[in-house]
Amino acid sequence: MFIDIDCAQEKKYNQNTYGDYFLSKRYPDKDALIAVLSDGLGSGIKANILATMTATMLLKFVEAGADMKMACEVIMNSLPVCKVRKISYSTFSVAHCSEDGEVKIIEEGNPKFIYISDGKVIEPEYTVIDSDTFKNRHMHVYKLKLKLGDRLVFCSDGVTQAGLGNPELKLGLRRSGLMRFLLEKINDTPDISSSELSQFVVRIAKNTETDRKAKDDISCCVIYYREPRRALIFTGPPYHQEKDYEYAHEFYESKAKKAICGGTTANLISRELQIPVKCNITRSVGKLPAVSSMEGVDLVTEGILTLTRTVEYLENGFNEKEKDAAYELMQFLLNSDCIEFMVGAKLNQAHYDPNLPIEIEIRKNIVKKMTKILEDKYIKRVTLRYI
């Protein structure tokens, strides 16, 4: 299963920074991720520093190999108390999620998370750990086993207390109000992404506030277990020409979203499967050949130049005025979770002509470079296959 996670936030009205802090990190070698949401006391810069410190420390603790329960306990017991308000400096929720569905959650002070499975809210059991040093501090520890389609929604009290004091909502939106909105939304759009759902919650909270002015920092983090979005990219002709049909067929039959990068590769698939390639007559944008199209394939581009440019965009961001083929390819990659490359190992002699004015890189090298960026910077799962 793939874990889709995102967080949306809104600053307290009239503040210039967020008082809640969200942090998450994936560990691809362990097929897991850790997410922390911390709410700093008060708002603005002070709250931001408190929340950032709490969340960062927690993550570093767990990352360094500390037991999550122990790390949380240490932080709960050591968080200072505000002199004015006599309450602790920050609250937090931590989730450790494995791709097999094992989830461990610890909460201290934040509103209880909402666990939604099959369109219903489940209230899981938890154990309470009291603080040794502070009477009013308790941790809730959960162990869950999630399945495909399940969601966890975490939020700061800015969401549950939105609208507090309104004539209609004396106690604010509350957890029960948020649940109603969530279930309705998920019922309407069962596949809604974490990014969209978290933004929806923030919008709801803001709309509940009087004059749409947030009285506290609003944050919502959604964790969604879903099927990964798969993408398959065919680039370069296979080394053994007699296998062209086999590979072309395999590519075309795949259920993943498909892209072809390379003129010769596109011709090869077109020839083997008798599907015409339509080359775009519109002038190419920038310094790259325009995209072409083929029935059943989501994107067809030129090879080396486009791949090289895409690596640049992935590395440094897209700052051009016009969207070119490399932009399309970048979007194609970023909208997928698991990416597989079929890299044909046949060399095109013409690419080694010393008369070529610019450096044309070796396909294998570019794809390798792209893989590294996609894995390190964009946390995608990439597999490479040389054919």
Added chain:
Amino acid sequence: MNKIKVKLCMGTTCFVMGASELQELVDILPEKFGDKVEVQCATCLDLCSSSSEGQAPYAMVDYTVISKATVESVINEVERKLKNGQE
């Protein structure tokens, strides 16, 4: 009379060797010759891999391969073909 078909290769080699400029023909040819000519771009004409055909960029005017194609050389070939067709 059949239309003359012009194909411009937009493969990697041709593109870096100057096919990006050949794309002007997409506008120039219909302006100059009206509906007597049809221009297409091709993902790759697979001519660069067989070196016997000359050097990139390549274009094809009907079945004639033009190597080291320029806007002028393609226009000249189209003119020659049109002239031959009238005779």
